Amino acid sequence: MELSRRVAGLKPSSTVAVMNRAAALKAQGVPVLSFAAGEPDFFTPDKAKIAGVKAILHNNTKYQPTAGDTETRELLARIMTERNGVPGVTKDHVLVTAGVKMALYLTMQALFDVPAPGQEAQELLLPTPAWVSFAPIGELAGAKVVQMPTTTASGFKITPAQLAAAITPLTRALLLNSPSNPCSTMYTPDELAALAEVIAAAAKTTAPGLVVVADELYQHIVFGDVPFRSIGSFTSIAERTITINGSGKSFAMTGWRIGWVSGSGAFGKRFIEGLTKLQGQTITAVPGFTMAATRAALTECDEDLDRMKHAFKRRAVVMYDALAAIPGVKLARPVGAFYVFPDVSAHFGKSTPGGVKIDSAAAFAEQLLGLHHVAVVPGEDFLGEGYKHIRLSFACDEALILEGAKRLAAFIASLK
Numbered sequence: 001m002e003l004s005r006r007v008a009g010l011k012p013s014s015t016v017a018v019m020n021r022a023a024a025l026k027a028q029g030v031p032v033l034s035f036a037a038g039e040p041d042f043f044t045p046d047k048a049k050i051a052g053v054k055a056i057l058h059n060n061t062k063y064q065p066t067a068g069d070t071e072t073r074e075l076l077a078r079i080m081t082e083r084n085g086v087p088g089v090t091k092d093h094v095l096v097t098a099g100v101k102m103a104l105y106l107t108m109q110a111l112f113d114v115p116a117p118g119q120e121a122q123e124l125l126l127p128t129p130a131w132v133s134f135a136p137i138g139e140l141a142g143a144k145v146v147q148m149p150t151t152t153a154s155g156f157k158i159t160p161a162q163l164a165a166a167i168t169p170l171t172r173a174l175l176l177n178s179p180s181n182p183c184s185t186m187y188t189p190d191e192l193a194a195l196a197e198v199i200a201a202a203a204k205t206t207a208p209g210l211v212v213v214a215d216e217l218y219q220h221i222v223f224g225d226v227p228f229r230s231i232g233s234f235t236s237i238a239e240r241t242i243t244i245n246g247s248g249k250s251f252a253m254t255g256w257r258i259g260w261v262s263g264s265g266a267f268g269k270r271f272i273e274g275l276t277k278l279q280g281q282t283i284t285a286v287p288g289f290t291m292a293a294t295r296a297a298l299t300e301c302d303e304d305l306d307r308m309k310h311a312f313k314r315r316a317v318v319m320y321d322a323l324a325a326i327p328g329v330k331l332a333r334p335v336g337a338f339y340v341f342p343d344v345s346a347h348f349g350k351s352t353p354g355g356v357k358i359d360s361a362a363a364f365a366e367q368l369l370g371l372h373h374v375a376v377v378p379g380e381d382f383l384g385e386g387y388k389h390i391r392l393s394f395a396c397d398e399a400l401i402l403e404g405a406k407r408l409a410a411f412i413a414s415l416k
């Protein structure tokens, strides 16, 4: 008996796989230092936890309205308007769902059709390297993923000219993730304005149905000089921008599984109505107590947010300095999110002391884990030039970062 082609052909998530593998090794007593998971080591802020517990005690444990409760949707609409500067967002433009992955899944399902036989697939433009689940979630919906390659030297950012050249009549959506997982670089407001101009122009000519999907999950984890700006705040493209966000990374609430999607104007409202149908036929709704906790996080936990952001800022420096000092390791300075994505390909072709050849990022990560007990995510599944890179998360404490960098340096020094 077989599984569907859709599932049989689906790659497992490599971030989740390394995360689980490191946890399993630790449970067996192996002293693994894990830089795998994009998950803050902080606890969920007390005020958010208390709000969640209180909601349970007040019996907020029943089915919720499909798109989320009114209070949460109204709050998120207000935040999108006032904080993110996106025009035309009301509660009817917001859907709360089970984390950013589900938000992306629903969004892609609502944007793409599986091509009929003989028909060409609609295209999803994806600047790469990109988070490992973007392409598979798009492909599950029927999209043909068109990569727009970026490099360490360009801060892993596409240029307006590159975008203009990539848009064709088949282009349905552009997926932007700024700050980026895994690159931890981000677009400046001016760069976003230039991209918005290209999108607005293309929508008038080549690709009238073009939509921007903006994954802004790391919006609050920004610690360089670049201020965050939502691409949906540019009025020329606001209505064709779908913004995705969540409470997991910023508020150390990964396990609560809360994400949301918001749109703007007439299309945004229709889009959320479509997503609401999909949610009604899949997960029904998210739990009320997780929404209560999220509201508290968004309204009462600014101090916690600041504390965590400052810790990430310090860790970014520690991680960058430690890795940049290792011979043959090339990396961009992180300005947002909590990853570094070093190019380690200078060491490909060498062998470990035991004679195992390092011919890929996967082999590099495998041997680093096996020999020095350091878990990192190999870069292949981030696409583009990711195959030369490994990803390390610095959502962990400074002592761990220093020890991990020491082991990485020792591993590299041992390669001949």
Ligand code: GLU
Residues within 6 Å of the ligand: 013, 015, 016, 036, 037, 038, 039, 101, 131, 132, 133, 181
């Ligand atoms: N988003 C996190 C990461 O990139 C968690 C795992 C996943 O969903 O990919 O590590």
